[in-house]
Amino acid sequence: MTDSDHTTRADTAEVAREIAVEQAHVDLVYAELAKAQARAGLVEADGLARGRTDRTGDVRDEELTGLFERDALVFNAARRRSTLDTQYEGLVFGRLDLDHALSREGAPPDREVRYIGRLGVRDDDYEPLVVDWRAPAAAAFYRATPVEPMDVLRRRVLRCKGPDVVGVEDDLMVAEAPDDLVVVGDGALLAALTRSRGAQMRDIVATIQRHQDEAIRASARGVTEITGGPGTGKTVVALHRAAYLLYSDRRRFESGGILVVGPSSAYTAYIERVLPSLGEESVTLRSLGDVVDGITATRLDSPEVAALKGSLRIRRLLARAAGGRVPDAPQVFRAFVAGHAVRVDTPALDRIRSRVLRDRQRNLATKAVEAALAEAAWASVREGDRAEFMDRFDGHLEVEAFLQQWWPQVDPREVLLWLADPELVRRHGQGVLTPDEADLFAASMREALETGTWSVADAALVDDLAARLGTVQDAPSEERGFYEIEELDDVSQFGVAEVGPSAGSAGGAGSRTAPSEPRERLLHGRVEGPGEYAHVLVDEAQDLSPMQWRMLGRRGRYSSWTVVGDAAQASWPDAQEAARAREEAFGSQERRLFHMDTNYRNAREIFDYAARVVRAEVPDADIPAAVRETGVQPVEARTTAAEVAVAVRDAVEALLEDVEGSVAVVTPRRYAAQLADVDGAAGGRVVLIDPMSTKGLEYDATVIVDPPEITRESPGGIRVLYVALTRAAHRMTVLAVD
Known part of the structure; x- marks a missing residue:
């Protein structure tokens, strides 16, 4: 984070000028992207033209060669065009202003501007316009800190809507900014976290901190465990690790594939765009209920x-x-x-x-x-x-x-x-x-x-x-x-x-x-044998039963693993039995642990409320430090079972006024039918969801209905209530039912 004593606050006119500068570069990038798409289209057309023959009967060797060349050209051109087509959303998200003389005392300034994005783009002279975020040249965007700036003067995050730059946020990495360097905003990380969340997780590549980057770039071998409390970015780190592994050892992981397993279908729908948006398609994304071919399950047992x-x-x-x-x-x-x-x-x-x-x-x-x-x-x-x-x-x-x-x-x-x-x-x-x-x-x-x-x-x-x-x-x-x-x-x-x-x-x-x-x-479809993967990524691992660990172990016998979890949020009651099954799935591979201890999701007022609830029964819970304040405490209200629908509608209406994004009504099964008409309200901004399905998700605001009933009906009791209480970024209403 930038030290506030050394941050220059830009006025509105300066911000507008900075956005215009960045827009000019982004326009150039998209122009080159359009050229690349056109070239890919021409190559595809050329491929289709090759190997054509009007002859009938036997096909000669040279004709077979032409057909092969055509198919190869068409396949590769179509694949390239598909990759380019997926990059329009937030293609350029970062900028580094570097001075390579920082690490050479007494040397004259040696300035460079380097843009970071989802894939590399070069101009007609083969000069880089955007550096791929996974390339070594982009590492400083994630690793640089004021303590170790890595030649970085300023790290800038570009907020884009499609090809349009709508905002910039800066972190200053040196004690004093050069006169020509404008610093905008209060710091990129918190600005990104205070913006509204949509129906799908936004790609926060641009705000990954150094310790998170170390987990992303850890050795591809063995078992990498990422732990931490709610809101610490574990899931985003793990997903970007999957993309990084594909980038760093493409032959191994593209051919072997990566299996990503989440807790629910709601979770997989929420994150399904994260990896494809980074240009990676060699990933199988499954919820626990559909890991097995021939089975699709969302229903939860008692x-x-x-x-x-x-x-x-x-x-x-x-x-x-x-x-x-x-x-x-x-x-x-x-x-x-x-x-x-x-x-x-x-x-x-x-x-x-x-x-x-x-x-x-x-x-x-x-x-x-x-x-x-x-x-x-x-x-x-x-x-x-x-x-x-x-x-x-x-x-x-x-x-x-x-x-x-x-x-x-x-x-x-x-x-x-x-x-x-x-x-x-x-x-x-x-x-x-x-x-x-x-x-x-x-x-x-x-x-x-x-x-x-x-x-x-x-x-x-x-x-x-x-x-x-x-x-x-x-x-x-x-x-x-x-x-x-x-x-x-x-x-x-x-x-x-x-x-x-x-x-x-x-x-x-x-x-x-x-x-x-x-x-x-x-019995629809067919149950096939378990596929084998080069890497298995498991999110919300604390919830897996021993039988589910065995299920994943059959798919990961020869895999490396990334495992994400938090014991305080566990819904599986027997941790020791699960641990034994988990160790059997991992085998004798080497282990490494990364612990995330900063909550970026929840406002401190919300997280303090949730922490008090879980500590009452889980005193040793891993409680991260929440770094953001809103000054607004969670609202506690009471209603009766007969009036619960009215009370929920009132709470939702109030929250829709306070936040710009999504509002979730988290309810136990007992009230689900009464509240069904809430789902999808306000143009899709409101969602009705059960407590277990909230795992791994986040919303701008939440209404938590009848906490004691959530505790009673949930496999993990108070731990599942803790999950529900930590889904809101900005506002939370807790509704007690008499």
Whole structure:
């Protein structure tokens, strides 16, 4: 921050002149950008023109070469044009005024002006007009301080709206400014933080401080942990680290990809533009509810159910379900093979299943189980020629029909739905779950079937089951002759076998019942194996359950990691169990820690209120120092449950008068229906949101509805209330409900 004793305050006319100077340079940059776009378009057109031929028949080698050149030119030109098209918003955001003589005592002045932006732009003489923010030449923009100026006289932040410069803010890095250097504003960092926030997080590359920059540029290897309380910029630092890694080691991270995982779909929608706006597209952005392909979840379980599903002990229930009988499948095999009546009873089938699954995944064990069934069938006969029997058994239509029902390819989502049957859950959960817990779990699966929606916690369970079962294999496309089709349609009663008592009412993969519409939604798409990434970035890491850490660990076996979190905001109750699962996901990689201790988001009056609340139950909470004051204390009001909608509307109207940007109404589930019409009000400036979904988000003002109810319904109790109380930058109203 600039020392106020050495800051020259510019008057209005000077500010206007400074903006005009910067506008002239920005206009030049955009003119060059337009030229670059035109050149990219010409290259693309030239590529399309290459390789064309009017010939028919065989294509000669030179024609193939022309086609290859065309495709390469078109691809690269289109990619370049797409990159240029994304750079119009805030392309130039910074300026450095340097004097390289500062570090050389007695040397004459050696001045340079260097503009910083989202990508490098050069003029026709190949002179740099803008330096890419990730380039070494831009490092001083982030690292320079009055203590260590790095030859910087003045650091200027340009505030732009599209191609228009609307303001400038300066930090002075030397004790005394040269006479020709105008310094504008009270400092770039606080000016950026006091401006309104929109519906998506603004890119604050321009205001990253030195200690944040050190975290961004830390080694790409191992595990980089970024900790700190609310409002300390952890998320922005982590996202810019992802962009920097792509820039600094493009081959590794562009080919391997970066997985960014946030707590909710609201969070991912909020930040989705940050990385693309920096020119990086090799990033997969997922919320915890859609990390697994084939699962999209936003619904939250009750705290009791979420704790049950997230604990590692649930793996024993899943293991037994994955290795158990398929509901409604036949439990006895009967067929007529090579002149012999064959019968394999239930205990023998159970032994086959247990033996095969000892070292194989279920969906990859069809051949092994068929061979084991053949041996059991021969053991039940032991008459005639064994080789002839085995030969006839292989490919026998009745055997195939039985295996399709008894050993089908099993979708992991279907296995989880089997557990909607409380009797099945109690049987598989014996010694793992209490009867009450078994009923809670089964009820949560019935809720999924009734609503056609998964819960966020279900995604990790499906992933665990997928790892046990293996990827569902596509059926071979065999063509059968006419008589074989006739024979298959007329399979004898031996082929359908004896169906034992139903193991569950949820229906299995062998069930003939047509799926209902909610079930179709639950099973839409396909669950694939976990992708492998070069880097995994996890935000709000303190909230991950042990099962969710295992889910991410499968995707990060060979990855480096960036992990962002704050224990005081945790919604997961058992920190020790989560820590063990987290360490297992990281493996033996080296660790480094960066701690952020300054709250730039919240006005001090708001943060002091939130800190008092959380310290009452979490005395060792990591409380950062808030650096900004508004002079306005949070408003406390009271209402009744019947009048809560009126009270919220009044509070929102008052806040809309006080702030220019967004207002969030943070409500527990109890009042969500009553307040539904608030969402989207004032031209989209007002949003209705639940406390858990506020993680990682920020607003200009908030209305916090019924704090005790938020504490009661939230998995993390007071810690989740603390999150809600630290979302507002400028104003907050806390509404108690009698």
